[in-house]
Amino acid sequence: MAIAQDRMSTTVVQSAWLAPDERTRTLDEDYEQGPIALNDPSAGLLYQPWGLTWDFASGDFTVTPETTGTPSVVHNAVAVTQCSLAFDQNGHVNVAYTSNQQAYLYWYDTNVAGWVTTQLAIDVVTPTLTLDDKRSTQTNISDILLWYTRQQPDETYNLYKREQRERFLVEDLMAEGVPPYIYKCGLNYGLRVQLGLSDYII
DSSP: OOOOGGGGSSSSSOOOOOOTTSSSOOOEEEEEEEESSSOOOOOOSSSSSEEEEEEEOOOOEEEEESSSSSSSEEEEESSSSEEEEEEOTTTTTEEEEEETTTEEEEETTTTEEEEEEEEEOEEEEEEEEESOOGGGTTTTTOOOEEEEEEEOTTTTTEEEEGGGGTTTTTEEEEESSOOOOEEEEETTTTOOEEEEEEESSS
């Protein structure tokens, strides 16, 4: 895992994001390194960048490979204002998104051998996904991490994390008093998971 001791770094190890996480993006699109094809990790999870977009007219989430393959519709939702993409170790697509101001996680659950949609708490803001370390040497210990913020009674925001290995059931408090919006997330050149947060929607 790229979250040492399951906590935030006591010393900041800031570095440039690895591609394609360094790209400027809006909240209704995302980019992630991924497999040669959906559900096919044979070439590793660093084979090519994929883009995630949501279509207002149809409600379709589409993932588009940038090197090999064709676009695929993977999910559908209405009134989406934010979305995030990650692939698990088997190349399954996972999407976190906000629909009608309600956050959801669409993910591959190995317990049912299929995709499920999990509704998150009503106050979850900008749910964001990343597979923490996509290198083939880290397949056995890598994890999809779900990050988000939640507004507190004093109108400040706290940062939380959930992990794929715990089936996204355990909510870990990671930081208090943070900006509300996560606009970027991924591994950096220092091999640390790095987040970008803002007081404003970017």
